[in-house]
Amino acid sequence: MIAPGSEAPKRKPSKINVRVLRQDGPGLPQYWERHQVDYEPDMNVISVLQKIAAQAKTSDGKKVSPVAWDCGCLEEVCGSCTMVINGRVRQSCSALVDRLVEDNPEEIELQPMTKFPVLRDLMIDRSRLFHNLKRVKAWVPVDGSYDMGAGPRISRADQEQNYPLSQCMSCGCCLEACPQFTKIELQRQPGETDESYDLRKKEAYDQGFIGAHAISQAMLFNAHPVGKNIADERMEALTGTGGIAACGNAQNCVAVCPKEIPLTTSIARAGRAATVYSFRKFFDR
Amino acid sequence: MTSNSSALSFFHRNEFLIRRLHSLSGLVPVGAYMCVHLITNASLLAGASVFQNNVFTIHSIPFLPLVEWAFIFGPILFHAAVGVWIAQTGKSNVQQYRYTHNRRYSWQRMTGYIAIIFIFTHVFHLHGWFHMDWWLKSVAEPLGMAQFRPYNAASSLADAMNDFGGIVWPIFYLVGVLACTFHLANGIWTAGITWGLWLTPKSQNRASVFCAIFGVFIGAAGIASLVAVKTTDSKAAKVIEDEMYKVRVEGHMVKPDDHKRTDGHQHKEERKPEPVAAP
């Protein structure tokens, strides 16, 4: 909604209070810390975080290590700056301070996402999100040693159905808000090599819920004329451990997706495809 | 898939099949049974004799205890056990994300837990769980349980509901029936997504409306049954039921069965030798 121009601008605060949930490293305890920065017009949470890092000082003057966070594109297309802002998961680059103080003038609350292992402060490790995309082979398999020629044409109707799904930026909002997607965090054992630690993580991730983003991407690539060559492999993953059946239809995913991807339609489509696939698998063998 | 897949728990390895069977069991037989059950009970509104007739029909099903276990208790136990497991796999966050669908997700789990307590108590209260004499005589009945007498259906029901001042049980049943009603109506909606019946937000909204209407209908049947029980004159009903029983026995429509009657035990000496039923 656009506010009418005639409306007198609300009095802006001169200072912004920020409460940050910090963590010094993987597996360490979390603690809240208060910071204060000068207000400037048109700030977003990233610019607030830049000021906080530059000050490296809490609101009561104690010197602290700079708060760490992640970002990339600064235009809500890479997903790397995702965090929980005032209790709701979203991108910090598109979280405008003027809007946030309208909702709560007292303070802005910043928290790392709760469903992924924290690396430091607001930085999290979302490798499980990407691992789950690999579980459903969310790609078009065209690697090979010979020229496959031009791909088949995609009808207008299919394009319109698929384009929204292709906008996913792997931000993880849908996973953060999902009650069925629970955190998996392993502790590195003393003397464990990178390889065996990674393997242990992959095995743990393989048992967890795959998540709305991966279900939706599986539907996107199963609708692609070349991608559908490995449709059965994707269905195998979706009907396996932590697949489509683990969804509990809370529909938070679709409510928080910043790209407004019709995730629950993808979930229902995947449910239908899984019904057909499992019947076919049972009766065709 | 991986080398340790044999070490995966049975549940995890068969997650898809188990969850689909859970979904199916919620619809048929458990959900379907619940509808038939509540509508049959609501027939008490039409009078003790109508209700008694329906109960006679149900009790003419051969091998009733077997049928009860295979199609009612068994599936409920399965659905409840798997339901608790499923509920444990999630972590509700309605406080943070106050969306209607998220509330429904939480309610589905809460009403599931209520349903367990309700159904177990309800079956114990009226049915007794087991038909063995020693169980009924030394456990269930001394506790005020196993109160229902199929051949004195309305009167024994009214008596059972009037224990404890006649208000505790009706409230207990009201809460239980409404919880089960929400659970089934919302469950039909989620099952439609699970199996891929309704796909788009629009069709899912239409399905929500349909399920809500269905819920109101089933809930009304449940409330009607409770109203009917509370307004039944137990003594008058018993006279009618005993007449109906006598006619049925004389007409060889039912076998005499004192277990299914209120005052069967006092009449043991009058009992005619049971005719051997020809199949």
Ligand code: HEM
């Ligand atoms: C009156 C008895 C019951 C009926 C008629 C019933 C019916 C249903 C139905 C139709 C569903 C939908 C399945 C789906 O979403 O695919 C469902 C789901 C569910 N039921 Fe029940 N149920 C009953 C008792 C219980 C009990 C005792 C529990 C124990 C907690 C329970 C727990 C659940 C859970 C957790 C779900 C959600 C499953 C999911 O979304 O994956 N139900 N039920």
Ligand code: SF4
């Ligand atoms: S609909 Fe499924 S994937 Fe989406 S938030 Fe709910 S449980 Fe998670």
Ligand code: SF4
């Ligand atoms: S589906 Fe939406 S919320 Fe989920 S990762 Fe993709 S863009 Fe983010």
Ligand code: FES
């Ligand atoms: S920095 Fe890329 S989405 Fe925010």
